[in-house]
Amino acid sequence: MVLTLVPVAAPESQFVRWTGDCSSDGKVEMTADKVCSAYFELEQVVSPPTTSETSTSNGIPKTPLNLGYVDEVTVNTGQTASNLTIGSKGSVSGGTLTCTTMNQGIVSNLTIATHATLRGGRLSGFNTNKGVIEDATNSQYAEISGGSYRGKIVNRGKLIDAVLLPNTEVDNQNGILHNPVILPGAFVNGGQLTGIIILLGTQNSQFDEVKTQVITRVADIPAAVFSQFNDEILATLSEEQLAQITLEQRAQMPTSQPVNSAACDITKQEQTIDFSMLLDKSDVVR
Numbered sequence: 001m002v003l004t005l006v007p008v009a010a011p012e013s014q015f016v017r018w019t020g021d022c023s024s025d026g027k028v029e030m031t032a033d034k035v036c037s038a039y040f041e042l043e044q045v046v047s048p049p050t051t052s053e054t055s056t057s058n059g060i061p062k063t064p065l066n067l068g069y070v071d072e073v074t075v076n077t078g079q080t081a082s083n084l085t086i087g088s089k090g091s092v093s094g095g096t097l098t099c100t101t102m103n104q105g106i107v108s109n110l111t112i113a114t115h116a117t118l119r120g121g122r123l124s125g126f127n128t129n130k131g132v133i134e135d136a137t138n139s140q141y142a143e144i145s146g147g148s149y150r151g152k153i154v155n156r157g158k159l160i161d162a163v164l165l166p167n168t169e170v171d172n173q174n175g176i177l178h179n180p181v182i183l184p185g186a187f188v189n190g191g192q193l194t195g196i197i198i199l200l201g202t203q204n205s206q207f208d209e210v211k212t213q214v215i216t217r218v219a220d221i222p223a224a225v226f227s228q229f230n231d232e233i234l235a236t237l238s239e240e241q242l243a244q245i246t247l248e249q250r251a252q253m254p255t256s257q258p259v260n261s262a263a264c265d266i267t268k269q270e271q272t273i274d275f276s277m278l279l280d281k282s283d284v285v286r
Contacts, residue, residue, distance in 0.1 A: 099264035219244040226252035
């Protein structure tokens with residue numbers, strides 16, 4: 001006579017195997033006394049994240065904190081996200097971005113941290129830039145305060161206290177640049193320039209008709225502006241311009257601080273990003 005044994009697992013456990021006198025499928029031929037043993041193990045239960053951990057009170061997903069890919073509308077308010085990649089359908093609003101953000105979507109109403117880089121995409125709302133924005137578009141009615149810019153920038157809104165690094169081109173499409181610092185090799189096309197314009201590069205006719213204050217001599221730059229000057233900016237100046245820097249201006253220049261590059265290392269990325277030369281613009285000229 002052949003019997004077939006059926007294992008019954010307790011809650012949160014699962015059957016593993018038969019041992020002893022029965023076969024692997026639980027069959028045993030009863031020709032004499034037989035011993036069969038059933039082995040069970042606890043299931044590895046992984047609890048899914050609660051709604052509060054993955055989304056806001058209104059159900060919008062939270063932005064991933066590190067090495068995340070975003071291709072939907074997310075909320076970053078109250079947190080700091082690093083090394084994000086934002087897809088063409090992605091959106092991040094609120095909070096702080098650090099390290100390098102690769103953006104093909106939209107960011108809004110947030111802060112770009114010191115030594116951080118936002119590369120590409122669009123910005124809307126009211127943003128604070130303490131790092132560098134590269135190859136990006138500032139949307140109509142949007143406003144960005146502070147920081148540095150590199151590459152091709154399209155400005156349809158307002159850039160306040162912006163430092164235009166060498167080889168930066170701002171396509172100022174009906175936009176406003178207020179209190180800009182324009183370094184050698186940077187270029188502004190169209191739009192309005194207001195406030196105090198610090199023009200340290202080669203002058204050209206586009207600034208001749210600006211109805212505002214234009215500073216072209218380093219010695220005339222307000223000392224407070226030097227809080228944003230570092231070695232990268234000084235390297236763009238001529239020996240004559242460097243000689244004009246006063247002791248009061250030098251006293252405002254920030255002391256370089258070490259950057260925790262380990263916190264910004266991207267797994268499986270061969271390229272090393274050097275953040276040591278990026279700008280921190282903390283004071284503004286009104």
